[in-house]
Amino acid sequence: MDIVHLLPDNVANQIAAGEVIQRPSSCLKELVENSIDAGATTIQVIVRDAGKTLLQVIDNGSGMSETDARMAFERHATSKIREASDLFRLTTMGFRGEALASICAVAQVEMTTRRAEDEIGTCIEINGSTVVRQEPVQCPVGTNFKVKNLFYNVVARRRFLKTDATELRNLIQDFYRIVLVYPEIQFTFVHNDEIILELPKANHKQRIEQVFGRSNRAAYSSQLVEINVDTDIVHIHGFVGKPENAGKQSSQYFFTNGRYMRHPVFHKAITQAYQGMLIGEASPSYFVYFDINPDEIDVNIHPTKTEIKFLNEQIIFRFLTAAVREALGKFDITPSLDFDTTGQVEMPVQTNEKRFTPQTMPRITAATNYNPFNTVHKAPGAQPELDQWQSLYPEPEPSLFEPHTALSDPYQYASRYILLPTTGGLMLIDQHRAHACVLYDIYMRQMHDHRGERQQLLFPEVLEVPTTDIAVIESMLNDLMNVGFELVQLSPTSYTVSSVPSLLSGQNAIEVLQEIIEDTHLHHSSVQEEWQQHIAWSLASHTAIRSGKPMNIDEMRQLLEQLWKLPSYARTPDGKKVTTLLSDDEIGRKFC
Numbered sequence: 001m002d003i004v005h006l007l008p009d010n011v012a013n014q015i016a017a018g019e020v021i022q023r024p025s026s027c028l029k030e031l032v033e034n035s036i037d038a039g040a041t042t043i044q045v046i047v048r049d050a051g052k053t054l055l056q057v058i059d060n061g062s063g064m065s066e067t068d069a070r071m072a073f074e075r076h077a078t079s080k081i082r083e084a085s086d087l088f089r090l091t092t093m094g095f096r097g098e099a100l101a102s103i104c105a106v107a108q109v110e111m112t113t114r115r116a117e118d119e120i121g122t123c124i125e126i127n128g129s130t131v132v133r134q135e136p137v138q139c140p141v142g143t144n145f146k147v148k149n150l151f152y153n154v155v156a157r158r159r160f161l162k163t164d165a166t167e168l169r170n171l172i173q174d175f176y177r178i179v180l181v182y183p184e185i186q187f188t189f190v191h192n193d194e195i196i197l198e199l200p201k202a203n204h205k206q207r208i209e210q211v212f213g214r215s216n217r218a219a220y221s222s223q224l225v226e227i228n229v230d231t232d233i234v235h236i237h238g239f240v241g242k243p244e245n246a247g248k249q250s251s252q253y254f255f256t257n258g259r260y261m262r263h264p265v266f267h268k269a270i271t272q273a274y275q276g277m278l279i280g281e282a283s284p285s286y287f288v289y290f291d292i293n294p295d296e297i298d299v300n301i302h303p304t305k306t307e308i309k310f311l312n313e314q315i316i317f318r319f320l321t322a323a324v325r326e327a328l329g330k331f332d333i334t335p336s337l338d339f340d341t342t343g344q345v346e347m348p349v350q351t352n353e354k355r356f357t358p359q360t361m362p363r364i365t366a367a368t369n370y371n372p373f374n375t376v377h378k379a380p381g382a383q384p385e386l387d388q389w390q391s392l393y394p395e396p397e398p399s400l401f402e403p404h405t406a407l408s409d410p411y412q413y414a415s416r417y418i419l420l421p422t423t424g425g426l427m428l429i430d431q432h433r434a435h436a437c438v439l440y441d442i443y444m445r446q447m448h449d450h451r452g453e454r455q456q457l458l459f460p461e462v463l464e465v466p467t468t469d470i471a472v473i474e475s476m477l478n479d480l481m482n483v484g485f486e487l488v489q490l491s492p493t494s495y496t497v498s499s500v501p502s503l504l505s506g507q508n509a510i511e512v513l514q515e516i517i518e519d520t521h522l523h524h525s526s527v528q529e530e531w532q533q534h535i536a537w538s539l540a541s542h543t544a545i546r547s548g549k550p551m552n553i554d555e556m557r558q559l560l561e562q563l564w565k566l567p568s569y570a571r572t573p574d575g576k577k578v579t580t581l582l583s584d585d586e587i588g589r590k591f592c
């Protein structure tokens, strides 16, 4: 006798429901997501007994036609995708067409729905996958979905449910994960006739305040610091809590392309940014939204899974830490940089960019008496170093300033370049590189003279060093000390950092140290001098004013004065142009 047969739909749906609908909160999530997909601007949730006896969602979305209302409950019935390739350009929360079929298999469902173009709506009643009633009704545009007695026909599931208090907590938790993404939608949540949440239309920050700052919105609002960083691969935005408001029960939310996600690694990226600012076990609140090209993430989204894989996890990790650091620094929560307190984070998109060529590094000493604004152009003490410096490049840049004299004030262009009219033409100076050169010179001198200015950290930080790098850091220890770091070995693979170079304040010292170590790997060298140059240049490029940062005239003048004092300023130690000159002739030719 043959024994293989197909399961009846209601049994198959019940089995599927076990996966999609595990508890009232997963059912509510599916219903609310459907309302959002239907374009609703108002969504009302009414719950009884933590959803065990009633879960009702009323929306003002598109509604359904009479036929669609029936079809919607079929397995794999969806209006959201047609073919597999649509999966890669999803714009809706749902797409599997499983939720309604699952819900009606394990509950008593009553749905009324009407489209704007229809005069009359449809009411449909289904118990355990069996349609018991379908008829025309008078009803408002949108959908009113009632799920009664969830798991009434699956005793084991019903018994599996937790207390009302726990299930209500689950409901609210899942509800938060949705409302925080859709501040433009008005939501209400009623439990046992009591309004638990009333969330009018808002913006992102206001929505966070509506949800979490109910006792004192203004106070809660002042705890939030905005983060925003837009890079080639990801746009990260949202809010993080100030360190002093961190606690044991913080609100921590990540969303990717509008979906809640858990991400322990990115969680670490955030807590790392707070290093040294938190007391004991306190953890900061955060609400971080990632907008990312779907190609960059694993799109195989399971309805109940909240983990998402990122292709460029490591790079995004760094962006995130930097963005949070930057935001905390901006609000004077961490000591801020000399110049850069308001600018955007400037971050390398290419991680393995070659940044340094120590073999060609000259030693630089500053010619403090050299002032290009004087008519005497030569700085007597500086010439030998200048020659040495320039001889390193096959076609040495002429020292641009030499034959020219500044005519008037500098101007800033594109928040990035300084324009300086001179007798020989229009000079353009890259502000970030210029400042980095100035700082490099300072760090080099401090290292030579063993008198780096240090700043004590309020909370010492811990630098973890892989065993393979211990030798590297040991060899650099003296120079790091000379420049202002205070490092004490904590364990065979970690150091405490209790002070940092004062010019570095506001930067993530640990990150800078890690980069110095990394750089040293790239350009392996046993020459002490070259290590010093590594350290100096790493510190300098981290501390220098960013591109994109507006500068006032005094800041520009001060920077240029320092720049002219260097023996050479045409190129950075890693060979990039600092200045360039548009001669009068070249400018003239543009008008031909």
Ligand code: ADP
Binding pocket: 030, 034, 035, 037, 038, 059, 061, 062, 063, 064, 072, 073, 077, 078, 079, 080, 093, 094, 095, 096, 097, 098, 099, 100, 101, 142, 143
């Ligand atoms: P999915 O959301 O994955 O498409 P569902 O089973 O959740 O699958 O829903 C099936 C279909 O029913 C949806 O594709 C949609 O066309 C329709 N639908 C469900 N809920 C609503 C609603 N609140 N308003 C309008 N249409 C809805």
Ligand code: MG
Binding pocket: 030, 033, 034, 093, 094, 095, 097, 099, 100
């Ligand atoms: Mg759905």
